[in-house]
Amino acid sequence: MIKPIVKDILFLGEKSQIATKDDIEVVNDLIDTLRANLNGCVGMAANMIGIKKRIIVFAMGDMIVPMINPIITKKENSYMTEESCLSLEGFRETKRYQTIEVEYLDRNFKKQKNTFNGFVAQIIQHEVDHCNGIII
Template sequence: MILSVIKAPDPVLSLPSKPVEKIDKKLRKLIRDMKETLLAARDPQGVGLAAPQVGVAQSFFIMRKNHGESDEMDIFINPKIIKKTTKENLRNENEPIEGCLSVDRIWSPIVRPNHIEVEYMDIHGKTHKKTFSGFEAIIIQHEVDHLNGILFTTLAMEQNVSLYEERGKKLYEIEL
């Protein structure tokens, strides 16, 4: 079932999520529905979806594999970023700017570490520790921010970077 994606400024998006206590049939169904919802997102195409974005204040998210190009998903339950490093320039012109399914048609070049190590559980309750880099590291940090009640627009203002509104196929800088 395709779920409704919660839009800013809904207060659920600014609340920290609670840890997942139990992986059961209800959680598995919600994850299946979130996968269907993410795959249905076309304008823009979604690459990640956190539980708070569908109105559930629990600590998990899904991410499309292969830099968002695959219909297969990774599931991150109770994720913790345990290490962040930057091994190259923070951002270059070829990297995508961030957007969000909960913040329609707004984009920003958020500066984030480009290498992270994450500890999380999968759908079977098995704990993993894995390193991610590049676009996948950006997606994971963005989704973990959702779990902590932080939107990328807040980071843009904190970093004093521009926000852009998409109109048609062009981006226009927003005056704040």
């Protein structure tokens, strides 16, 4: 189901809780909501649709990838960039890393560990920040 985008800074600034198998519908709602907003968005975290759970989704080409309880375990090659967000107005400067390693659960709750580079790595970092209550 397509959900409205939360713009409440106080809500977005709170840390999200660990997701469980009971939260699988949140994954589906996030995917639907991202699909509906692909013209201006490449990733979303569950708190952006009002759910304080550690779930993110992001576009990788034509595919939308969900990550449940993502943890960035390695970061390499920092750089400064500007980002925008559906939940916030304008652009903000932030530090990101060119290469990251992420441990997470897939939509079947199977453990995964992958390395991501470039723009996809940047999207994941932005969405994990959302899970941690970090507003750029």
